[in-house]
Amino acid sequence: MLKYILKRILYLIPILIGVSIIIFALKTFTPGDPARQILGNSASEEQVQEKREELGLNDPVPVQYFNYVKGIVTRLDFGDSYRTGKPVLSEITPRLWTSAKITLGAVIIGALIGVLLGIISALKKYTAVDSGVLVISMFFQSVPEFVIGLVLIMVFAVNLHVLPANGIETWQGYIMPMLCIGLASVASYTRITRSSMLEVLGEDYIRTAKAKGQSQNNITFRHALRNALIPVAQSVGTNLGNSIGGGMVLETVFGVPGVGKYIVDAITQRNYPSVLGGALIIAIVLTIINLLVDISFVLIDPRLKTTIISGSGSKKMKKVKPETAKAA
Amino acid sequence: MAKMQTPAMEKIQKKNARRKKAYKSTPGRESWKRYKRNPTAIIGLVVVCILILIAVFAPLIAPFNYQTQDYGAMMQAPSAAHWFGTDQFGRDIFSRIIYGTRYSLVIALFCTIAAFFTGGLLGIIAGYFGGIVDTVIMRLMDIFQSIPMIMMAMCIVAVLGNGIPQLVAAIMFASMPTMARNNRAAILRVRGCDYIESSEAIGVSQPRMIIKHMIPNAAGVMIIFFAGFLAVSIMMMSSMSYIGVGLAAPTPEWGLILNDGKAYLTSAPYMMLFPAMMIMITCFAFNLMGDGLRDAFDPKMK
Numbered sequence: 235m236l237k238y239i240l241k242r243i244l245y246l247i248p249i250l251i252g253v254s255i256i257i258f259a260l261k262t263f264t265p266g267d268p269a270r271q272i273l274g275n276s277a278s279e280e281q282v283q284e285k286r287e288e289l290g291l292n293d294p295v296p297v298q299y300f301n302y303v304k305g306i307v308t309r310l311d312f313g314d315s316y317r318t319g320k321p322v323l324s325e326i327t328p329r330l331w332t333s334a335k336i337t338l339g340a341v342i343i344g345a346l347i348g349v350l351l352g353i354i355s356a357l358k359k360y361t362a363v364d365s366g367v368l369v370i371s372m373f374f375q376s377v378p379e380f381v382i383g384l385v386l387i388m389v390f391a392v393n394l395h396v397l398p399a400n401g402i403e404t405w406q407g408y409i410m411p412m413l414c415i416g417l418a419s420v421a422s423y424t425r426i427t428r429s430s431m432l433e434v435l436g437e438d439y440i441r442t443a444k445a446k447g448q449s450q451n452n453i454t455f456r457h458a459l460r461n462a463l464i465p466v467a468q469s470v471g472t473n474l475g476n477s478i479g480g481g482m483v484l485e486t487v488f489g490v491p492g493v494g495k496y497i498v499d500a501i502t503q504r505n506y507p508s509v510l511g512g513a514l515i516i517a518i519v520l521t522i523i524n525l526l527v528d529i530s531f532v533l534i535d536p537r538l539k540t541t542i543i544s545g546s547g548s549k550k551m552k553k554v555k556p557e558t559a560k561a562a
Numbered sequence: 563m564a565k566m567q568t569p570a571m572e573k574i575q576k577k578n579a580r581r582k583k584a585y586k587s588t589p590g591r592e593s594w595k596r597y598k599r600n601p602t603a604i605i606g607l608v609v610v611c612i613l614i615l616i617a618v619f620a621p622l623i624a625p626f627n628y629q630t631q632d633y634g635a636m637m638q639a640p641s642a643a644h645w646f647g648t649d650q651f652g653r654d655i656f657s658r659i660i661y662g663t664r665y666s667l668v669i670a671l672f673c674t675i676a677a678f679f680t681g682g683l684l685g686i687i688a689g690y691f692g693g694i695v696d697t698v699i700m701r702l703m704d705i706f707q708s709i710p711m712i713m714m715a716m717c718i719v720a721v722l723g724n725g726i727p728q729l730v731a732a733i734m735f736a737s738m739p740t741m742a743r744n745n746r747a748a749i750l751r752v753r754g755c756d757y758i759e760s761s762e763a764i765g766v767s768q769p770r771m772i773i774k775h776m777i778p779n780a781a782g783v784m785i786i787f788f789a790g791f792l793a794v795s796i797m798m799m800s801s802m803s804y805i806g807v808g809l810a811a812p813t814p815e816w817g818l819i820l821n822d823g824k825a826y827l828t829s830a831p832y833m834m835l836f837p838a839m840m841i842m843i844t845c846f847a848f849n850l851m852g853d854g855l856r857d858a859f860d861p862k863m864k
Contacts, residue, residue, distance in 0.1 A: 252705030260721045369602055369850075376849035377842045378797040380804055384820070384827075384838055392828055399827075479710035486805045497713070501720040501807050509720050517709045524708075 239529055249521055254306070257514045258299050264506045267291075271316050312515055313507035315500075322511030326493060330519065332402070333485070333492035336411050337477050341470060343416030344477070345423050349466060352427025357454065359432060367424065375421035379480040383414045383487045400489040411488045415480045419473045426469050430462040437461075464535055471527040475520060593782065593858040603854020609847035617664040624657035628814040637830055646836040649822055655833065658814040659840050665815050666844065669726060670795035673733040674788060681738030682745045682784070689749030690772055700746070703739035711736045712798055716807050724810040733798055737791060748783040752776050782859030789855055793848035800841050816841050 269285035270277070277285075286292055290301055305311035312322045348371070355367040374382065390410065391399035398407050434440065435458050443453050482494030489495070493516060500508035597603055616623060626632075632652035640647045646655040681703070688699040706714070718732035752758065753776070761775055777784075802808035803817030811818065816837045823833030 248701065249705050249708055252702070253708055256705070256709070257717075260717055263721045265721075265723070365602070372849055372853065373846055376793055376797075376845045378801045378845065380801050381820075381838045381841050384834055387827065388831055388834070392831065475707075475710050479712040482710070482713055482716070483801045483805055497716065498805050498807060501716060504720075506720070509717060513709060513713055513717050516713060520710065521708045 235532075238532065242525055242529060246521060246525060250518060251303075253517045253521070254303055254514065255299070257510050257517075258302055261302075261506070261510050262295065262298075264510075266504075268506075306514075312511035315508045316505045317500075317503060317508070322508050323515065325508070326496060326512055326515055329491060329493045329496050330515075332490065333478070333481055333494065336408060336415065336485075336490065336492065337474070337481055339408060339412035340415035340419070340477050340481070341474065343412055344419035344473070345466070345470065347416065348420040348423025349427045349463070351420065352424040352466075353431060353454065353459065355424060355428045356431035356435065359428075364428075368421075368428075371421040371424040374417040375419075378483075379414045379418045380483045380487045382417060383410065383484050386410050386414065387487075402488075402490050407488070407490070411481070411484050411490055414484055415477050418480050419477055422469065422473055423466060426466050427462060430465045431458060434458045434462045464531075467534075468531055471524045474523060474527070478516065478520060589782070597854050597858035600854045600857055602850050603857070606847045606850025606852075606854060609843065610851050613663055613667060613844060613847070616660060617667045620660050620664050624654075624660040626654035626657040628658045628661040629653065629812055637826070639830070640832055647830070647832045649819075649833055650826070655819065655836060658819055659816065659837055662814040662816045662819060662837070662840070663844075665809075665813060666796050666799065669730065669799055669815075670792045672730050673737070673795040673799075674791045676730055676734040677737040677741045677791060678745075678784075678788065680734060681741030684738070685742035685745030685747075686749050686772070686777070688742065689746040689753065690776065696746075699742065703742045706735070707739040711740075712801065715798060716802060719802065719807050724808065726809065726813075729799060729802070729808055732802075733795055736798070737794065741787070741791065744787040745780075745784060748780040748787075749776060751783070752779045755779070786852060786856045786859055789848060789852035793845050793852065796841070796848070797845055 267282065267286070269282045269289060269291060273281055273285055290298055293301070310323055314321055315325060318325070351367045351371055355364045358364050386397075387399045387410070390397040396406075397410055398404065401407055402411075440453060440458060443457050448457070478494075481492065482497065484490070485492040485494035486498045493512060497509055497512045497516075500506075500512065597607075630653065632648070632654075634652065635644065635648050636652040637650055638644055638648045638652075644654050644656065646659060648654055649658075684699050684703070688696040709717075715732040715736040718735055719728055722728040722731065758771070758775060761771060766775070799808055799815065800817030800820070803815050804821050806821065809815045809818055819837040820834055820841075823830065823837070826833050
């Protein structure tokens with residue numbers, strides 16, 4: 235088990251290096267001279283050259299990359315914002331918490347609705363209810379979150395005046411953003427729950443339970459659902475990335491001071507260090523969360539543990555994974 | 563025991579032979595038969611066809627030019643002259659939406675084709691060759707995937723600037739890993755089949771194997787993902803344009819039209835209502851079609 239965790243942590247390193255290379259490559263493509271940006275238009279050419287030397291912009295590219303990574307690892311230096319001059323990390327940390335709250339709420343809403351619809355759909359398979367549920371959940375998946383957000387604003391904020399259209403000063407402000415992001419992921423949970431429920435309901439032990447005279451509710455919730463939920467829980471990690479992406483747009487729509495709005499604002503202000511630094515921080519946080527999700531599911535599901543600990547099991551694990559991802 | 567052959571039996575056999583000729587069962591025909599059975603998929607297909615017609619005949623349908631500004635008719639509510647009303651510059655919103663169909667569909671098509679020829683091709687190569695090639699390509703895609711899709715696209719647009727080629731490049735890079743993963747899975751499923759093994763045994767060359775045997779057999783699954791990606795591209799494009807990191811201002815892209823109406827949400831909600839509905843209808847139609855295609859080409863996958 236420990237070996238598996240260590241392996242996964244080691245596997246994190248090349249990914250983080252790769253992400254940092256992508257961000258660094260984008261950084262070298264940014265238009266304009268960073269030294270000029272910091273000093274302003276009034277600075278003389280010599281001052282700019284001096285600043286360039288100080289920032290290490292005249293060094294060869296590999297040296298620049300090395301210094302960039304060194305800065306991140308040793309000093310947690312993700313760059314300084316052009317606008318405020320403060321480190322990007324200290325500006326983003328409080329916003330991460332806001333975004334995390336919304337994403338967490340969205341995942342809970344999406345998973346609850348999705349699993350419920352998936353159970354209904356599986357129990358009423360091949361009926362009008364089944365296809366109705368699938369079409370409705372697909373509607374929310376196929377329409378961009380921000381359009382749903384705008385419709386919700388029109389209805390609940392402009393016409394009914396029950397929820398605030400902007401900001402999260404009160405708890406009501408959280409409702410609409412969470413709902414929008416959550417609804418977008420409902421379809422994926424519904425599908426996975428439906429197919430895994432259908433599979434589990436065909437198992438022998440369900441037939442045995444029926445033969446013993448168990449009630450339908452007891453079979454559905456105590457016998458079938460418990461096992462059917464495993465692939466659903468595993469898909470949370472995949473959906474998390476989508477939810478964070480959807481959140482980035484919706485934070486701008488609802489005026490939520492989160493990470494997404496920070497990056498979007500920085501893009502419109504041409505504040506490149508904030509954009510790229512923010513992106514790198516989000517990518518790192520997301521990678522670590524995904525790792526924790528993966529490890530925790532191995533801890534929860536004892537069957538996965540045995541496949542991993544037995545020597546050839548790790549290969550099996552890898553083969554199983556893409557298939558579950560495909561089903562999503 | 564010798565088989566008896568009566569004139570009546572010969573007649574029946576002839577009849578059967580004729581019937582077989584009249585209806586030739588090809589994979590395409592079988593798929594279409596399955597597709598036809600799905601009413602929601604047909605609705606999706608019809609809407610998509612209408613959208614394509616709108617895009618092609620936009621100049622004939624739109625009553626006004628999409629960028630003509632009429633200061634005598636600013637911020638007008640929907641009327642007989644301006645079906646969807648006018649915006650703050652007096653531009654006819656109906657005409658802008660009609661032209662927007664052209665932009666959205668064409669850009670989405672370019673994005674998807676670009677993603678297919680980069681990510682998709684990498685996926686095919688990874689799936690076919692396997693081993694170290696597969697590992698290298700897929701680990702590379704893992705790296706790309708660890709940055710959320712829309713954030714990746716936004717960063718690229720931020721660096722390259724607003725514009726159609728930049729947007730296409732951004733969406734292409736962002737969707738590369740998913741495209742690679744899907745195509746790899748499609749090829750891997752074909753790769754395990756017996757007929758591939760037998761053609762390998764009789765010494766079919768590698769390019770011929772990929773082009774003649776594997777791609778045609780994996781094409782069904784690839785078409786499903788292709789249709790799905792059109793919808794994803796439209797979604798990403800309009801989302802990015804809406805928050806101001808997509809296309810630049812005068813383009814009649816739906817997300818941008820929505821962005822124009824943002825300031826007038828309370829006073830003129832119609833400015834946002836119609837483009838929002840258009841995005842909803844388009845994305846939903848493409849997904850319905852994609853879902854139908856999945857059932858048609860790959861009945862086992864559902």
